Amino acid sequence: MAITIMKKYILLPAVLVASMLSANVAKAQEDVNPLLKYINKDNGLEASIGGRMFADLAYYHTEWTPMNSGAAITDARVHAALKYGKWYLYADFGFGKGEFSQKNLFVRYNFKESLKGIHSVKAGYYNEPSSMSMMTSSYNYHFITRPTVAQALAPGRALGATYKFYSRHFFADQGIFAQLKYNDQQEGYQGFSLSGRWLWKPVNNNALTVQFGTGLRYQRINGGEVYQDGVYKTNMHVTSNMQTYVDETTAFLSCDLPWAKDAFTLNPEFLVKSDRFFARGEFTWKKVWKDRDDQTLFESQLGGQQSWTDLSGWRGGNKLRPTILNGGYVELGYLIFGKSYTYDDEYGLLKGMGDKNALEIVARYSCTDLTDITKGDRFLIGNHKFYPDKDGDGIGDIVDYPYSSSIDGGKMHAVTLGLNYSFNQYIKIMGEYQYANLSNVYFPDDENFHQLQLRVMFAF
C-alpha cells in the first residue's frame, strides 16, 4: 500500500513534467508542430526546419491624414531548430519586403527537471520576458497585431540571458539584456535592462486556467550620439503602428524622449482560459527618468549676448523632467467551432487557435497614452511647439521663447472585432474591423480611424 501511494506521488508529477517536456520538445519556439523534421533517436537528436508567411489586406478610412490601403506580405520567415539532449537551439530570420532581418537566435539548456518544475537557462537574441503580449508569437496571436500599448511600451527582442522556472502553478522568467545587439553606440558602454515576468496560476488544468502576474523591467540607456561639445545624448523612441501592418505608419503614436537615461516598467497581467472562452489583459506603466550634462551645455552657450547667464536660468529655459507613459488592453475570445483553447505552461501564454476547421470570434479594447503635457500648455502646430501657461489662466501664453517641455506622442483608444478561422494548425485566415479614436496635437484633424483587415497566413 505504501509503495502504491509512493508510486502515485512520484508518478503524477513525473507525468506532469513529462507532458510539459514533450510539449516543450515539440513546440519549444516553433509556431506549429514542424512538418519537416529529422529525428535520430540513437543520438537523442531532433532537428526541424520551417517557415511562415503572412499576407494582409487592409482598407483604411481616416479623416485627414491618409493611410495607404492595399495588400502586403507582412511577414516571411524561415527557422531551424535543433534539440540535443537537454539542449535546444533555435534560429529564425525574416525576409519580408526582400530585406533580411534577424529574429530569434538562442540556445536553451534545461538543467533541472524536478518534480516541482523545470529550470532552464537561455542565452541569445530573443524577446525579453516582460509582457504577455510581446511574448506571444504573431502566428499564435488571436488578433492581426499586438495592441498598441505592447508595441509602444513593452520590450522586444534583445541580446541577453535568462533563467526560467515554471511549474503548474508558478512561472518565473528573468534575465539581463543588452541595449544594443551590435554594440554600435558611438562611444562608451552601452546600456542594459533587467527584465522579468512572474506568474501565479491558482487554477491550471485542462479545462480552466486562471493566471495573474506581472512583468517588471529596469532599463539603463547609455547608447546614444554625440550631441555637441562632446555631450553624449541618449534618446528613447516610443512608437506603435495603428494595429495594422499593411500601412505601418507610426506617425500617429510616436514620441521621442530625449535624454532618457533610466526607465522602469510595471506590467501587471491576467489570463482566464476555458475550453471555449479566454479573457486576458495587461496594463503597462512606464516611467522614464532623464539625465543631461547641463553644466557642459550651459557653458557651451556662454559668450553671446543672448546667452543664459546662470545655470539655473538655463535650466529654467530648458526644462527636463521624468515622463510617465501608460496603456492597457483587454482581449476576449470565444471559440465557436473547434476543440478547445489551449495553454502553454512553458511560456505562460494562451496558445494559438489551430484546430481543424476552428472558428473563433474575438474582441479587444486597447488604450495607449503617450502624452506628457503640462496642464495649461498650448500647442501651435505651425511650429510644433508647446507654450506654457505663464499667467495661470489655464491657457498657454504665446511667447517667442522659452517653450514648454511637454511631449505628445498621442493617445489612442481602439476597439477591435475579429473573426478567425483555422483550416488546421498550418493555415489560418483572420478578419478584423477596428475603430480607433486618436488624440494627438500633431494630428488635430485626425480623430476617428476605421480599418478592415484580412490576413491569410501559414506556417510549417
Next chain:
Amino acid sequence: MRNKLFYASLACGLLLSATSCEDQKFNDTYVDADRIHVDTLSAEMQKVRDYVPQYALVAHRGSTFWVPEETESAYRWAREMGADYLECDMQVSKDGVVLALHDTDLKRTTNIEEVFGERFPEQLRREYYEIIYKGIGDAHKKFIDSLIAQDIKYFVPNYPSSYTYYELMHLDAGKWFNEDNQEVARKGFETQCQYISTLEDLIMYSKGYRLKRYTTDITPGANNLVWGNATAAAGHRVVLSMATTGKKITNPVNYYTVDAIVDYECDYIRDEKWGGNIPGIYIEFKEPWLNPAGFEQMVYDELAEVENMNIMESNVPENTPFYVNRSERPQIGSNPILSENGRVINVGETRGKVILQTFSLQSLVQVSKVFKGEVPMCFLLWLGTGATDLTYDDPQGYASFINLGVEYKAHYIGPCIAGAPNNYPELNYPWQHNLIHRAKMKNHPYSFDTYDQMAKYFGQYNWGTEGGSRYEAPYVDAFFTNHTDMSLQYLYNFDWRDKEIAPYPVLDPNDVLTKLGYTK
C-alpha cells in the same frame, strides 16, 4: 454552417480588395487647403483692415537697392517716387530713442568699426552725461564717474541699444552702401551724412520734411545747438535739446541695466523737393528680447505725440481718400519734384497712416494688448526653425499661424516670397493666399525685387493654375518692394493702379535721386 462562414469571410475579403482600390488617397495640398478651418476677422476688424488701399506699395526700408536703407535718403526717395508706405524696423537706443533700423548688429550698415571698434565710447558717454545731467563740482563728477563705471561694466558692443542716440549720431549709415553697391553709389550719400533714423525722423520724412542741418550760416557752439556743440561741421543734423524725461527703460542687451529715457528735440525743415506725397508708415516690432519691456506702449505714445500718427488718439475722417490733387498741398517744397498728372499720395493722412507689423509671436500678443486691433496690423511669416518662424507650411501649419493672427488682432498676413536675388522660401502659394482671404484677412507679401516676381504673383504667368479655378490671381493685396520704381511701373502697366487717381507717370529713380541732391 462552417462553410457559410468561410464563404462569408471570403466575400468580405473580396469586398475589401475592391473598396481599397477605389478610394486611393494621398496628401493633396489643395484638398487639405480647402477643408482646413481658419478663423475669420470680425466685421469690426475687417473695417480696420480696409483702412489700407488695395495693392498698396510698401517701400521696404525705403529701398535696399537704390539707397542706403532706412536713412533719410531712402525715405525721401521713396516718398517722392510715390510709395504708399515707408517701411522700417524698430529698435531702441540705450537712452530710449525709437530707431528705424533693421540689423541688430551695427556693423553692416554703419561705420561703427572705424568709429568705435568694440571699445566703450567713454569720451562721448561723458559728453552725453554732461549734457543731460548738467552740474559742477566733485559730487557731480563722482556721479558721472559712477554712471560711466556701471556702463562700462555692462557694455556689450555693436548692439544699437548699447549706445545712446548721441553716440549713434556719430556713425555714418551711408558710406557702407557706396562701398558695397558701386553700380548705384552716389557721393551724395556721404556728403549728406546719412544717420541712423529715428521713428520721429521717419514720420517727419513721410510728412514732407527733411533733417535740418548745420550750414555755414549756423555756427556750431551756439547755446541752443546741443548736438555737435564742439565738433559738428556743416551738413550735420541739428538737435536743439536733450533732456531726461523722468522715464526709465530696462536695457534688453546691457544685462538689464536701467536707463533714463532722453528726449531729443531734433529739428526738421520743409523739404524743398517735396512734391506733396504723404505716404503712410509701416513699422515693425522686432523680437521682444531686442527691446525693453513696454516697448509697444513707447511706440504707441510716440505715434500719439508726433504728427498725430496714432489714430486711436486723434480723429481722422473715415473716408479720407488715399490719393488727392496736389492743390490740396499748398505747403509743398520750394523746388518740388512733381507728378505730371497733379496727383499726390495721401495715405499718410488717412486712418491707414500707420501699419504695424511683426514676425514675433510675443510682439503680436503685446501689440494686440496695446493697439487693440484698432490700428492696421500685419503678422509676418518666415519659414524656418527659429523662435518666431513658421516651421510646417502645410495647410494645417499655415492655418494655425493665420488663426494666431486672427486671435491676436492682426489684419494682414505678410508671407515671404521666393525668387532671386534673396531666394527666400515660398510662403505665398496661391492656396496660402486663398487661406488668408478665407480668414477675411489680406495678404502683404515681401519682398519684391524683380519684374518676374511682380508678374508671378500678379498672375501674368500661369503660376498657381494647377490648383484649378479655385485660385485667382493676383496673390497679393499689398506688397513690400525694394524697387518702388519697377513695382509702380508694373502696377500702372497692367492696370492694377489707376493712372488718373494716383501720381503718374512713374519717375526715373536716378533722376529723383539727383534732384534730391544725392549726386553721383
